Amino acid sequence: xxxxxxxxxxxxxxxxxxxxxxxxxxxxxxxxxxxxxxxxxxxxxxxxxxxxxxxxxxxxxxxxxxxxxxxxxxxxxxxxxxxxxxxxxxxxxxxxxxxxxxxxxxxxxxxxxxxxxxxxxxxxxxxxxxxxxxxxxxxxxxxxxxxxxxxxxxxxxxxxxxxxxxxxxxxxxxxxxxxxxxxxxxxxxxxxxxxxxxxxxxxxxxxxxxxxxxxxxxxxxxxxxxxxxxxxxxxxxxxxxxxxxxxxxxxxxxxxxxxxxxxxxxxxxxxxxxxxxxxxxxxxxxxxxxxxxxxxxxxxxxxxxxxxxxxxxxxxxxxxxxxxxxxxxxxxxxxxxxxxxxxxxxxxxxxxxxxxxxxxxxxxxxxxxxxxxxxxxxxxxxxxxxxxxxxxxxxxxxxxxxxxxxxxxxxxxxxxxxxxxxxxxxxxxxxxxxxxxxxxxxxxxxxxxxxxxxxxxxxxxxxxxxxxxxxxxxxxxxxxxxxxxxxxxxxxxxxxxxxxxxxxxxxxxxxxxxxxxxxxxxxxxxxxxxxxxxxxxxxxxxxxxxxxxxxxxxxxxxxxxxxxxxxxxxxxxxxxxxxxxxxxxxxxxxxxxxxxxxxxxxxxxxxxxxxxxxxxxxxxxxxxxxxxxxxxxxxxxxxxxxxxxxxxxxxxx
Ligand SMILES: [Zn+2]
Ligand SMILES: [Zn+2]
Numbered sequence: 001x002x003x004x005x006x007x008x009x010x011x012x013x014x015x016x017x018x019x020x021x022x023x024x025x026x027x028x029x030x031x032x033x034x035x036x037x038x039x040x041x042x043x044x045x046x047x048x049x050x051x052x053x054x055x056x057x058x059x060x061x062x063x064x065x066x067x068x069x070x071x072x073x074x075x076x077x078x079x080x081x082x083x084x085x086x087x088x089x090x091x092x093x094x095x096x097x098x099x100x101x102x103x104x105x106x107x108x109x110x111x112x113x114x115x116x117x118x119x120x121x122x123x124x125x126x127x128x129x130x131x132x133x134x135x136x137x138x139x140x141x142x143x144x145x146x147x148x149x150x151x152x153x154x155x156x157x158x159x160x161x162x163x164x165x166x167x168x169x170x171x172x173x174x175x176x177x178x179x180x181x182x183x184x185x186x187x188x189x190x191x192x193x194x195x196x197x198x199x200x201x202x203x204x205x206x207x208x209x210x211x212x213x214x215x216x217x218x219x220x221x222x223x224x225x226x227x228x229x230x231x232x233x234x235x236x237x238x239x240x241x242x243x244x245x246x247x248x249x250x251x252x253x254x255x256x257x258x259x260x261x262x263x264x265x266x267x268x269x270x271x272x273x274x275x276x277x278x279x280x281x282x283x284x285x286x287x288x289x290x291x292x293x294x295x296x297x298x299x300x301x302x303x304x305x306x307x308x309x310x311x312x313x314x315x316x317x318x319x320x321x322x323x324x325x326x327x328x329x330x331x332x333x334x335x336x337x338x339x340x341x342x343x344x345x346x347x348x349x350x351x352x353x354x355x356x357x358x359x360x361x362x363x364x365x366x367x368x369x370x371x372x373x374x375x376x377x378x379x380x381x382x383x384x385x386x387x388x389x390x391x392x393x394x395x396x397x398x399x400x401x402x403x404x405x406x407x408x409x410x411x412x413x414x415x416x417x418x419x420x421x422x423x424x425x426x427x428x429x430x431x432x433x434x435x436x437x438x439x440x441x442x443x444x445x446x447x448x449x450x451x452x453x454x455x456x457x458x459x460x461x462x463x464x465x466x467x468x469x470x471x472x473x474x475x476x477x478x479x480x481x482x483x484x485x486x487x488x489x490x491x492x493x494x495x496x497x498x499x500x501x502x503x504x505x506x507x508x509x510x511x512x513x514x515x516x517x518x519x520x521x522x523x524x525x526x527x528x529x530x531x532x533x534x535x536x537x538x539x540x541x542x543x544x545x546x547x548x549x550x551x552x553x554x555x556x557x558x559x560x561x562x563x564x565x566x567x568x569x570x571x572x573x574x575x576x577x578x579x580x581x582x583x584x585x586x587x588x589x590x591x592x593x594x595x596x597x598x599x600x601x602x603x604x605x606x607x608x609x610x611x612x613x614x615x616x617x618x619x620x621x622x623x624x625x626x627x628x629x630x631x632x633x634x635x636x637x638x639x640x641x642x643x644x645x646x647x648x649x650x651x652x653x
Pocket of ligand 2: 344345346397527528
């Protein structure tokens with residue numbers, strides 16, 4: 001044991017310092033200003049002595065040679081520690097206000113932190129406000145967070161006498177060393193591995209969000225706890241931005257907008273996870289599907305339809321009854337034979353492929369179906385339109401020769417981009433999932449299939465200049481794939497498009513084609529879905545547009561509003577002419593004040609409101625009001641019609 005240790009900084013500089021020097025001492029040596037800006041240290045030596053990336057209190061003496069990074073508030077690890085310290089601050093404030101409270105655990109989590117408490121009275125909204133105020137009061141005192149070590153027996157004694165029985169239990173279970181680490185901040189002390197920020201003065205941008213019930217250790221039957229959730233950021237600006245994003249997400253929630261805009265419902269009487277498309281939602285779906293079918297035909301796909309229920313033996317051949325069993329409904333017996341509600345469309349398309357002996361000249365065969373499938377999802381994971389038990393995939397299967405895979409993959413990616421552009425998304429993220437070549441036994445297909453297909457995916461993305469993230473070992477057992485996530489109006493990613501190779505099914509079903517050499521070969525098979533499912537994509541669209549669909553997709557494009565009863569005739573003419581020209585117009589001739597009818601059309605997010613009265617009837621005009629641009633003034637009706645036509649044709653968003 002020497003008296004000095006080597007500390008390697010991120011820029012490569014090595015400092016020799018006395019053993020027991022703290023990261024804060026080193027920060028001081030570098031610059032007093034840096035010492036004021038750092039929150040926590042990250043260690044590592046790349047070997048085993050110190051775990052790489054281990055976080056360390058600034059004031060805690062360094063015990064041996066190490067790498068050392070001094071983390072400021074922009075670092076994600078520093079934010080994590082900041083949030084952990086904020087959880088302690090929450091517990092301290094709760095104990096000041098409600099000293100009888102028993103403490104559970106209080107970790108940082110994504111976007112914030114929580115602390116679990118046991119108290120006879122439920123925490124109210126008012127209590128949260130009081131607790132938050134107490135937290136601010138304590139934080140303003142810049143109380144230092146100090147690490148302390150206590151012998152295990154003393155630690156247990158401390159919590160037994162307090163009494164804090166849950167903490168006793170934690171120490172019994174978790175403290176493996178003779179000495180137990182605590183963090184003390186003023187009067188507050190907590191059994192905790194740390195690390196923590198130097199003092200609570202750093203905690204300025206935080207907010208308590210909610211209280212929820214939780215079981216001790218997450219196990220039903222254990223004592224019920226009250227979990228207070230909070231969020232915390234390094235700066236007020238970041239906190240504000242986060243809270244704004246939350247508000248936006250709430251405002252856009254398709255589960256709220258769906259019923260409000262009369263688009264769809266889920267009915268208790270029919271069962272969970274099953275979607276009823278109302279006329280307004282059904283119309284949007286029709287427009288989506290029309291676009292898709294036209295595009296499929298234009299791009300050389302053939303449209304097929306396959307049964308919803310097929311013999312269970314077919315699903316044995318495909319292997320689904322073993323590897324996909326968890327998500328399938330039980331067998332239905334018909335005339336002593338077992339039938340299966342389809343969870344996927346692939347076997348149906350394979351059976352169609354097999355009805356002819358295909359030659360290399362026939363390939364690629366691209367079979368597409370808006371295929372409705374049924375999958376068992378546990379009720380706890382069902383979520384609006386996004387996780388459901390019955391849905392319609394925009395599914396297709398491509399059967400091709402090895403020499404065709406690059407052009408087929410490129411066409412799929414190009415199609416996916418056309419979807420993004422048409423439906424108004426300009427940001428996306430691409431992931432390429434490959435196998436783990438160290439374990440070929442876990443995969444279907446030959447190594448050369450994997451290499452060739454993965455190379456085709458990589459080359460295609462490179463040629464198309466599409467940036468992507470490689471996900472080694474993330475592929476399904478039957479082939480590599482590309483996933484495209486779109487990024488919505490408020491920056492949230494949504495998994496939609498998948499282009500997936502399959503080396504399993506062609507072999508299981510003995511698929512063949514006659515090659516140029518006259519011999520039989522096995523075709524390559526690609527599954528691909530662009531929207532994922534109609535339901536999922538519809539949910540995404542609702543949230544992306546906050547229910548205000550672009551004019552080409554809007555269920556009602558124009559609401560015609562006669563100023564009063566006297567102008568019903570002209571209003572009717574306007575509405576009828578719009579309908580005759582192929583637009584979706586509705587006449588709101590109710591005996592209500594104009595303002596109230598405008599408000600209702602606004603609430604339904606109808607793009608155009610056309611107000612007509614005496615002046616308009618005389619001049620053959622309409623007074624145009626747009627849902628977001630407001631009053632656009634009077635326009636000759638023919639001109640409005642031409643403008644609307646152009647807007648719909650261009651699918652303007
Ligand atoms: Zn802690
Ligand atoms: Zn498939």
